[in-house]
Amino acid sequence: MAFALPVWLALHEELLAHGAPDSADPLDDFDDDALFQAFHLTRPCIAFVADAVRVRMKNNAAFRSPAAAAAAAVSVDAAVLVALNYYAHGASSADVLQRVGRGRLADPPALICGVSEVVAGMADQFISFPLLRDAKLHVASQIKEACGIPHAIGVLAPAHFRIRAPLTRRSQVICDSEGNVLSVEKCCVGGTCEQEMWETSFKGREMEEELHGPYWVIGKGYHLSKHVMTPVSEPANDNEVRFNEAHAKIHDVMRTTLGSMKRRFRCLMQLGFAQECSLDKKADVIKACSVLHNIAKKFSVPAPPAAGKIEPLHPGNQNSVPFNIDPEALQARQELIQRNFSVGSASKDPPSNAGENL
Structure with missing residues (x-):
C-alpha cells in the first residue's frame, strides 16, 4: 500500500x-x-x-x-x-x-x-499488503468509496507476461483502488488457472485461513469464497446488475494498473532478454518492475502515453474440475448486495466498523 x-x-x-x-x-x-x-x-x-x-x-x-x-x-x-x-x-x-x-x-x-x-x-519495503487494522480499514474505505463494495482490501487478478511466443508466465497481483501494488507472487506457467494460483499462493492461504480477518479481495475468474468476492454469473435483478457494474468498475483498476506498468516497463511485453537468466530471474524482473511501479507512483511520475489500446486482462484457463459454491459465501454476497445495491440503499456502517460483519 x-x-x-x-x-x-x-x-x-x-x-x-x-x-x-x-x-x-x-x-x-x-x-x-x-x-x-x-x-x-x-x-x-x-x-x-x-x-x-x-x-x-x-x-x-x-x-x-x-x-x-x-x-x-x-x-x-x-x-x-x-x-x-x-x-x-x-x-x-x-x-x-x-x-x-x-x-x-x-x-x-x-x-x-x-x-x-x-x-x-526491496519488495519488503515497497510492496506492502495491509496487515494492521488501521491499514486494512484505510484500503477498504477507499475501495468502498470508489465502487460501493465494502470490506475489500484489494483487487485480485493474474497478470500475463510473455517470455518467448507462445510461452507466457503468470503472476498473481493484488492492488488497491489507487493502483498501488499490494502483493505480487506465484510466477507460474501461463496455463495455470486463477483458482489454482490463489489456492497455492501465500496470500490465498493466509486469507482463507482467516489470518487477515473478515475481509474480501475482489476478483474475477475465481471461485466465490469466504474471502474472494466474485461477480454474479447470471444476475437475476437490478440489484445484482448494479453490484456487477460496481465489481467491474473496481476490477478495471487492475487492468489500468497493469496497462500502466507495461507502458512504463515494456520489458514486461517480452521477457526473453537473456538465455542464461532462468525463469526465477524473469520473476525477479516482474517483481522489480512492481517495486518500481510503486516508487514511480509515490513520485507522481506519469506513465508514458499508450501506443494503442490498454491490454485487456486475460481470462485465463478455467478449472474444469466441478466445484460446489460455498453456501455461506453465497449468502454473504447476497446480503452485501441487498444492503448496498438495492434501490435507495446506502451502507450505514461507519468506517470504523468495516470488515466486522460480512
Missing part, C-alpha cells in the same frame, strides 16, 4: 546518509526529457532508486550472488541505469550503454539480472 510521505522522506534521508553517490553521476549526461525517454522515470525518482539499491547491496549479504556481484563491479548508478533502460524498452540502448558505461560495460545482461535481484528484494 502507499506509504505516508513523511515515511518516504525519512527513508530517503537515511539512504542519502548511508550511501554516498558515485563521484561521476551518469545522470548528468541526460537532460530531463532525454532521461524520461530513456528510462520512463524522472530524475528524483531514479536518484532515489539508485540510492536504495546502493544501500541494499552494501548492507545485505544475500545479494552476493554472481549476478549481484556483476552489478556491484561497476558504478551502482551505471548498473541501475542499464537495468532501468532495459525495463523501459525491453532492450538495451547502445546510446545509453555508451553514455553510462563509457564503453566499459562488458556484460549488460548480467548487470540487468543483478539489479533485478536487488530491486526485487
Whole structure:
C-alpha cells in the first residue's frame, strides 16, 4: 500500500546518509526529457532508486550472488541505469550503454539480472499488503468509496507476461483502488488457472485461513469464497446488475494498473532478454518492475502515453474440475448486495466498523 510521505522522506534521508553517490553521476549526461525517454522515470525518482539499491547491496549479504556481484563491479548508478533502460524498452540502448558505461560495460545482461535481484528484494519495503487494522480499514474505505463494495482490501487478478511466443508466465497481483501494488507472487506457467494460483499462493492461504480477518479481495475468474468476492454469473435483478457494474468498475483498476506498468516497463511485453537468466530471474524482473511501479507512483511520475489500446486482462484457463459454491459465501454476497445495491440503499456502517460483519 502507499506509504505516508513523511515515511518516504525519512527513508530517503537515511539512504542519502548511508550511501554516498558515485563521484561521476551518469545522470548528468541526460537532460530531463532525454532521461524520461530513456528510462520512463524522472530524475528524483531514479536518484532515489539508485540510492536504495546502493544501500541494499552494501548492507545485505544475500545479494552476493554472481549476478549481484556483476552489478556491484561497476558504478551502482551505471548498473541501475542499464537495468532501468532495459525495463523501459525491453532492450538495451547502445546510446545509453555508451553514455553510462563509457564503453566499459562488458556484460549488460548480467548487470540487468543483478539489479533485478536487488530491486526485487526491496519488495519488503515497497510492496506492502495491509496487515494492521488501521491499514486494512484505510484500503477498504477507499475501495468502498470508489465502487460501493465494502470490506475489500484489494483487487485480485493474474497478470500475463510473455517470455518467448507462445510461452507466457503468470503472476498473481493484488492492488488497491489507487493502483498501488499490494502483493505480487506465484510466477507460474501461463496455463495455470486463477483458482489454482490463489489456492497455492501465500496470500490465498493466509486469507482463507482467516489470518487477515473478515475481509474480501475482489476478483474475477475465481471461485466465490469466504474471502474472494466474485461477480454474479447470471444476475437475476437490478440489484445484482448494479453490484456487477460496481465489481467491474473496481476490477478495471487492475487492468489500468497493469496497462500502466507495461507502458512504463515494456520489458514486461517480452521477457526473453537473456538465455542464461532462468525463469526465477524473469520473476525477479516482474517483481522489480512492481517495486518500481510503486516508487514511480509515490513520485507522481506519469506513465508514458499508450501506443494503442490498454491490454485487456486475460481470462485465463478455467478449472474444469466441478466445484460446489460455498453456501455461506453465497449468502454473504447476497446480503452485501441487498444492503448496498438495492434501490435507495446506502451502507450505514461507519468506517470504523468495516470488515466486522460480512
